[in-house]
Amino acid sequence: METTYSDEQRFIPLISDYGFKTTFGNEANSLFLRTALQALIKSEAAIEHIQFLPNELSRLTLDSRSGIYDLACQDAQGRFFIVEMQLSKYPEFVQRMKFYSLYRFNTLVKKGDYAFEGLPTVYCIGILAESIFPTIMEYHNIAVLKNQHGELIDEQTTIITVELSKFDKSLASIQSDLDKLLYTMKTLHTVTDPTQYPKFWNEEWLRLAIDELDKRAMTPEERLDYEMTLAKNALAIRNVKKEIEAEVEAVKTESVRRALQKGLQPEIIAEINDVSVDFVRHVQDQITHEDD
Known part of the structure; x- marks a missing residue:
């Protein structure tokens, strides 16, 4: 909140x-x-x-x-x-x-x-x-x-x-x-x-x-409580952002995987999924290592 x-x-x-x-x-x-x-x-x-x-x-x-x-x-x-x-x-x-x-x-x-x-x-x-x-x-x-x-x-x-x-x-x-x-x-x-x-x-x-x-008008103890609340909330917000970023990356990774399996070119996959070509090649390398 x-x-x-x-x-x-x-x-x-x-x-x-x-x-x-x-x-x-x-x-x-x-x-x-x-x-x-x-x-x-x-x-x-x-x-x-x-x-x-x-x-x-x-x-x-x-x-x-x-x-x-x-x-x-x-x-x-x-x-x-x-x-x-x-x-x-x-x-x-x-x-x-x-x-x-x-x-x-x-x-x-x-x-x-x-x-x-x-x-x-x-x-x-x-x-x-x-x-x-x-x-x-x-x-x-x-x-x-x-x-x-x-x-x-x-x-x-x-x-x-x-x-x-x-x-x-x-x-x-x-x-x-x-x-x-x-x-x-x-x-x-x-x-x-x-x-x-x-x-x-x-x-x-x-x-x-x-x-x-x-x-x-805050006492030192109240000020500390206030600052700790701000710090706790800032940490919670950062953690939520990290979770969201991880979820977004997981979705994009799965989408890139499916596109690679269909034989699309990395450049086209990158454009469709709004990711870099390096990201696509990284996923491609993961797939290769899984198959080894």
């Missing part, structure tokens, strides 16, 4: 790995999280208490591999919240959210000895930097089960998505906590001068988050 930002910025982006962890995941003071969740689900009532839960879905596959989402918690009413941040394009993101919500639903049913009455609501919240709904203009969507007339059938599992790229409200038009939250997520890391601060950044819940993201 990470991207790169300038070290000259005063504030760590709220949508970065570190920023999300220290604001939404602040277990010492959950005021920001509780207010943000209330705004995201459009609840009239304040969320008074939050219990953080393990963010791992254990033993999802036959080989016991697990799945991990960014944050999981439960409020005093028993409602479950799963929160995911996604910076890169992910057209199938809704499918992932459905998987998470259905997994939690199945877990609740099993705990109740397969009883379906009185199940708490599961909110699966996805905050995306990029758009995934090109035909929908709204930046904030709440999806529940409805019939063909738009009448509510069930809202026990609710999927909420926010597309930050669609949020373009001017500062003067911002009034709701939801818009305050999204404005902060989009702009905080671009602000350097305190005179640029909107008045609502002095509200306690936002002030709490902003203070956590101010690099000038």
Whole structure:
């Protein structure tokens, strides 16, 4: 979920790995999280208490591999919240959210000895930097089960998505906590001068988050944690790039192999597969050695 930002910025982006962890995941003071969740689900009532839960879905596959989402918690009413941040394009993101919500639903049913009455609501919240709904203009969507007339059938599992790229409200038009939250997520890391601060950044819940993201106020331990997070993410990105490059090379190698087996000339094979003639000859040498 990470991207790169300038070290000259005063504030760590709220949508970065570190920023999300220290604001939404602040277990010492959950005021920001509780207010943000209330705004995201459009609840009239304040969320008074939050219990953080393990963010791992254990033993999802036959080989016991697990799945991990960014944050999981439960409020005093028993409602479950799963929160995911996604910076890169992910057209199938809704499918992932459905998987998470259905997994939690199945877990609740099993705990109740397969009883379906009185199940708490599961909110699966996805905050995306990029758009995934090109035909929908709204930046904030709440999806529940409805019939063909738009009448509510069930809202026990609710999927909420926010597309930050669609949020373009001017500062003067911002009034709701939801818009305050999204404005902060989009702009905080671009602000350097305190005179640029909107008045609502002095509200306690936002002030709490902003203070956590101010690099000038960091303790040495917090700074080290931040730098280690950046290093870890940079390494992960490099490893993913290497894996992708290896997969691309494997595909090209197989394509070149098949072309060689059909008797095509190296120059033609190189042009078709967008590789060098030396690459083709290298594959040709491999085939020769395999046959020896």
